[in-house]
Amino acid sequence: MTGNTVLDQVLADLAAQGDELDGHVAGLSDDQWRTPTPAEGWDIATQVAHLAWTDRASIAAVAHVHGDTEGWDNLVLEAIADPEHVVDKAALAGADRPAADLLADWRQGRAQVIEALRSVPRGHKIPWYGPPMSPTSMATARFMETWAHSLDVYDALGVTVAPTDRIVHVAHIGVRTRNFAFVTNGLEPPTDEFRISLTSPSGEQWEFGPDDAVQTVNGSAYDFCLLATQRVHRADTDLVAVGAEADQWLDIAQCFAGNPGAGREAK
Structure with missing residues (x-):
């Protein structure tokens, strides 16, 4: 596969991976969202909040490519100010909301990040906290994060989800x-x-x-x-x-x- 075909496949798999996790958390009670996961200090809500925050950061980074630089520039300044704790702080702050609001925000961000990555002009790189990335590389990174944090949620829930070739x-x-x-x-x-x-x-x-x-x-x-x-x-x-x-x-x-x-x- 080459060109947009590769990106389309990664984005399709990213959407499927998010939907799979969604199916396991959508029906949880507020108390269940507070179930601890294997990551120290992170419960299920924190895991999902982290995914939602990273999606929003990705959307802001893509907006930077299109000339809307403020959102991404602010995120970079936050990371520079507290590089050791910025990720934990964002996840914990995002989790400190009603579960319904967090779920809605995550769902919206999942859809928007896919459309954002499709919108990047061919040959352009997206700024990130490390080296700039192509849309396909960023989509791959989003898949990796979604898959890995899903495992923590499944562990907390005591459920087994069969792996796929995704x-x-x-x-x-x-x-x-x-x-x-x-x-x-x-x-x-x-x-x-x-x-x-x-x-x-x-x-x-x-x-x-x-x-x-x-x-x-x-x-x-x-x-x-x-x-x-x-x-x-x-x-x-x-x-x-x-x-x-x-x-x-x-x-x-x-x-x-x-x-x-x-x-x-x-x-």
Whole structure:
């Protein structure tokens, strides 16, 4: 797939992922929205509020591309003023509202961010907290966040949701952020590419990197995506690394922006 076809597919999967989570939270009582999730200090409302805030930030960033710079510029100033806490503050403030209002805001933002990303002129990049991104890259990042935070909500609710091949977008960003994971941990990134072979939920084989790479990672795509979003301890995955640097990567894999996370304890 090329051009808008790729973006359209990611946006369709992003919409489906949001709808899936919506179906699990829409009927919750106000008390249930306050159920703690595995993320310390974050309940279900906080998780959804974070998704809603990030959608709004994405919409503001796209508006900047179209010449409406005020909203995005204000968000950047907020991040500069308190880089360590801006995300938590926004999520907690957003969660401190009636559940119906939060749900309505999240639904509106989900629809608007998809239309906003479709509106970006071909070849233009969108400003972000890190390097500027293409619409497809931003849509992929929004999918990754939606998927990862959905897992926290499902854990809190005690429900199991079968993975789908939509997680290819998480696998893709997990592979692309290999060097970022090394840098954010104060380590020199490897100079050679790895071969990553992952089995999708449907049984397809997803391959990344050159066939003749000396260092490799093999296992299930679902486990790799859980690890890259730090929703599982490495010991609880089926991932197998060959090579010292590939092995080290699995200890520090991180596909989300920000400082290295604490990860999850082994079961």
